[in-house]
Amino acid sequence: MMLSGLLALLMAMVLIFMRRSYPRHLRRGLGLLASAPLLWCLSTVLFGLRGHLPELFSVVLANEILMGGVLAYHVGNQLFFTGRARWKGWTAAVLACLPLMAWFTWVTPSYDVRLALFTSVMGTLFLTQMAFMLRQPTSFSQTVVVLVLGLQSTVLGARLISVFLGQAGEGLMEPGLMQLAYLCGNAVSILMLTVGSVLCATERLRIEFEHLATHDTLTQALTRRAVLRRAEEELARLRRQGDPFSLMMLDLDHFKAINDQFGHQQGDAALIDFTERTQRMLRQTDLLGRYGGEEFLVLLPGTDAATALGVAERVRQAQPTPPALGCTVSIGVATAVDASESIDGLLARADQALYRAKHEGRNCVRQG
Template identity: 50%
Template sequence: MTNLDPRSMIALAGFMSAVMAMVLLFMRRHYPPSIRGVGGWAAAPLLWLLSTVLFGARGAIPDWLGLVLANQLLVLGSVTYYMGTRQFMGQPATWRTWNWVMAGTTVVFAWLTYGWPNYAVRVGFFTVVMGALYAAQLRFMLRHGGRNFPVRLVEVMLGLHMLVLGMRLGSILAGHAGNDLMEPSLFQTLYIGAYALTVLMLSIGAVLMATDRLRTELEHLATYDSLTQALNRRALLQRCEDELERAQRYGNGLSIMMVDLDNFKAVNDTRGHQHGDAVLVHFAERTRQVLRRADRLGRYGGEEFLVLLPGADAQAALGVAQRIHATLATGHPLDCEVSIGLTSWTGPQETLDAMLSRADAALYRAKEEGRNRTVVWAEA
């Protein structure tokens, strides 16, 4: 293992950085702007690539390039990755703090290269800086990252590399720092190999996190109405079928309400479509506030909505309808009147089409009787 050439391993790390940078740059260009932080993730392996080029060219270039700048690019790449992670998770990129860290480490690296050349101290200082940076990112991800696999993968890689850095620091304190990065030794091989693996896995983790977020957003777009954030018709009817099957299996009841905004066409014609959209959004928000946790609101079409009430009989559903009327009559400029047709599960022979037909008939009667009221199908 100690016969592995450090320059070859550094070149391998650089190659992997280049490949992952191209992948992430492609993602940054083609993924929606709602997935933030991909730019930082793409810049990080580019900086790591430049760092490996400078490390590999040591001996042929001045030390301020092969030592000072190479180390700083490595640190900067890790900071940039961290800032990308913060943006991805909806937090601000705290560049000011890390700019001071970068300035301080530049001074220290330069001093340990030219003022007091000491390889062991320089490597020890760099190890502490990288360990602190990884610890800050790991702490942040544990607090804000969630529990999905891509996040856990990055957390594990950060933890493992911190362990390797701890072993490296221990070897330095034990007097086994060596004399140069390119010196083939067990600890150098372990560290450079761990670095190459970390570069690859952190980049893969970024790709997986962004892809998982894209999948979540696409699922949301396929399930929810983009304006009101209510379930769209397809998703709502599927949910109704699921709840109807559950009601038939356990006999725990089910009600649905067909809700129509009264005189909505006149609102659009007199106040404009933007105002009409605002009314729809207001209706959906207010209605969700009075629904139970298990209830679902869906946009059935235009200004017509469907409310699914699992486990609710007609009396309980009527109480929900009354709360909807009340929450839309508070004097808010976007308040509106609604007509509601309500029906409940009648037994094992029930079908969704039959329930929808009854709710629609009850809604029609509510409009015939003067609007702004609820009609239960049994009374229709």
Template identity: 45%
Template sequence: MFFLLVQPDYRMRLVVFASTLALLLMAHVHLLLRKGRGFAARFTAGVLTVQVLVLLVRAATTFWLDQPDTLRFGSSPMQAVYVATYSFSVLLVSVGVLLMASERLRTEFEHLANHDSLTGALARRVVMHDSAQEFVRWQRYQHGFALLMVDVDHFKRINDQHGYAAGDRVLARVVDALGHALRTVDRLGRYGGEEFLVLLPEVQAGEARMVAERMRLAVARLAATEQVPACTVSIGVACVQRGDASLDAVLARADAALYEAKRLGRNRVELAASA
């Protein structure tokens, strides 16, 4: 308003406007590069960077191309190029925003398809696929792995005494505790009901038992609350070994070890016997 009414100067108004908008766009570019993922975010950041350059060039050249009394909609070649370029970049930004929205939706749909909606653990299909891939890798390179079958003890009693909503909260809490006890390369999936399957790549029997014990303690140490009762888990551990013809053989030993852990009193870890 000062450069419009008090001391009219079109050039200063243009410099103030272009510089302020360039700073805002640079903040958006920084946010997209720091937080954005995928092609759409990089594309939008690139278009915004072009917008910043167009604004800065227009601001820098105004003192050579314009006069203080130049009209805002004056017909000059530079102004025409500036308006056309900026308008086209705004259109490209709109395309980039739509691409980011579609990528976000696709990511959310993929997460819903690959994860259990109640607990956040991997879906059975996904953890079984990863386990099958690990078995193929073992056959080719002899890199050992272990499968852990985890079962929430007396889960039916929890549902009967506290209700199914409390049971759902128990499962979600158990998965959270188990996840914190695992490495980033490990895979935790819901196998069915209150049973979970854990894939531990690149481990031997001793390491697998240590991880299983850490998981058991993580759940056992969870204190009861008004919303979620305390619980424990039993874990069966099986490592791939010579003679295993399929992944089902490893799963069967892990399931047998889980059954033995429950037979011996629950809240314990049992290592499957060698075939």
């Protein structure tokens, strides 16, 4: 148990150093996740010194610190995954255990009552945390944490049942199968939950880097490279199955005038507004990307020419028109129906159609 506590302590130090190197918006909750194993290790030391320290430290505070560590872990995960946490009710419950633990240690000594109180609070906390983690996106780290929480909840449930059966024993260190199962489960949980936190933090950073590599930082549309990569996949599907797909080239009309007249901040706002309006008009399978400057690209998987023109017209009509501040849009559409097509050729046709739309008065859709 002391060895697992030491390993968890080392993993907590890893989390602390990781937090220092993470971007500010990714740090939420990491401080609490790092503090949880520190509290668990402290409580382990206090439990281990039972008989050498007053019961205030080795019983009351040891149990309270252990529950505080689980609470810190729960709140830290909420902040890490969602950016918000419900902590007031649980904090009040954990603090309320302090005078109760003291009462049943000195005033009316009862190991069974203390154990029932402790396992009830801890078990409920673990189950609440497991339910929260099950609502998060499935990943290896999330699965590890859920399994460990489930294991520890099971052990705590069995320990609570032993209280009602009168088989709880006389103390934590008393030899017995249930005590051994609890101590081993607690040791494994401390280590594996800390490892799970490190895995979650690492995975979050990987996801962030992948997002930055595939999304435009201003508009949050996909990058040109990401859309074209998906277009290559659609072309391969066309060659295998014969499914058509379409590309739309979009260019904001008179965008330079907005920058020149109102400044680049308003220009950025116009790009963001365009992206949001366009995204609302697209289907779930369609992909919007920023091609460069005020030019955008839309990939329409499994879409023939007639359907693509309908989507393009919806996008065009969704944009603001004078005197509203913003830009109309000119759109060129090209559809791939032949296995001999290439992405460069499809882009060239869409670009030529876009040029005609610009030349013929802007704010219109043309097919290439």
